[in-house]
Amino acid sequence: MVLKLRIKRQEKDLDAYYQSFEVPYQEGMTLLSALQKIKEDTDQSLAFRHFCRAGICGTCAVMVNGFPKLACKEQVLPYVLFGEELVVEPLKNFEVIKDLVVDHERAIDRMKRLQLWIKEFQGDPRIPPYISSKIEGSADCILCFACQSYCPQVLEERYAGPLFFAKFYRFYSDPREDRKELRSIQAVKEGNLYHCLSCNKCNNVCPKEVQPATLIRELMHIMHVPA
Ligand code: SF4
Ligand code: SF4
Ligand code: FES
Numbered sequence: 715m716v717l718k719l720r721i722k723r724q725e726k727d728l729d730a731y732y733q734s735f736e737v738p739y740q741e742g743m744t745l746l747s748a749l750q751k752i753k754e755d756t757d758q759s760l761a762f763r764h765f766c767r768a769g770i771c772g773t774c775a776v777m778v779n780g781f782p783k784l785a786c787k788e789q790v791l792p793y794v795l796f797g798e799e800l801v802v803e804p805l806k807n808f809e810v811i812k813d814l815v816v817d818h819e820r821a822i823d824r825m826k827r828l829q830l831w832i833k834e835f836q837g838d839p840r841i842p843p844y845i846s847s848k849i850e851g852s853a854d855c856i857l858c859f860a861c862q863s864y865c866p867q868v869l870e871e872r873y874a875g876p877l878f879f880a881k882f883y884r885f886y887s888d889p890r891e892d893r894k895e896l897r898s899i900q901a902v903k904e905g906n907l908y909h910c911l912s913c914n915k916c917n918n919v920c921p922k923e924v925q926p927a928t929l930i931r932e933l934m935h936i937m938h939v940p941a
Contacts, residue, residue, distance in 0.1 A: 874905030
């Protein structure tokens with residue numbers, strides 16, 4: 715059995731093109747192992763990111779037939795059985811560095827600008843269980859950027875995007891965060907929270923079930939800053 719892939723190739727600032735590959739199927743093969751097989755046996759120049767191979771580090775997200783997925787979690791057997799070609803492209807809404815590797819710098823800069831962490835806190839560092847269970851979903855985010863790549867509003871430069879609001883929710887709800895007012899203003903004024911279309915696309919693609927769209931709706935409800 716053979717896996718057929720069509721991979722988008724691109725060097726920064728050069729025209730993109732698609733290249734077809736065929737990889738012999740091996741039991742349990744994931745898209746990531748297929749990409750590694752191509753790199754080992756056929757084309758050493760193919761560029762893609764990976765690290766943990768276990769759905770934890772978030773580095774291997776790519777577009778698979780138009781849908782953002784973690785390559786290390788994507789089993790290829792169904793595509794092989796149905797003879798379906800896998801079209802593999804870099805994440806949308808990001809600049810391409812090479813092939814399937816995209817530039818996360820702008821998103822990371824924005825996270826720094828919006829200070830998506832707890833700056834300092836006094837007192838008891840423990841989080842009560844009822845709050846812990848409320849924020850554990852957003853705390854599961856692995857920064858894979860799948861939601862950012864699939865959100866139609868991210869193309870609008872001013873809208874921060876689902877990843878940021880999932881993080882906002884996590885810190886806004888944390889009792890150790892004492893800058894709630896600043897957080898609200900950042901989300902609404904700098905992140906343009908109310909530009910969300912509530913289309914749920916980010917919920918559908920998140921591999922960790924963080925459910926950013928649901929958290930955004932809750933943020934809209936609990937933050938009382940005029941848009
Ligand atoms: S629900 Fe909002 S954040 Fe999620 S994909 Fe739609 S517009 Fe983007
Ligand atoms: S919210 Fe989900 S899709 Fe978005 S970056 Fe985090 S883990 Fe990935
Ligand atoms: S390699 Fe870490 S999530 Fe896929």
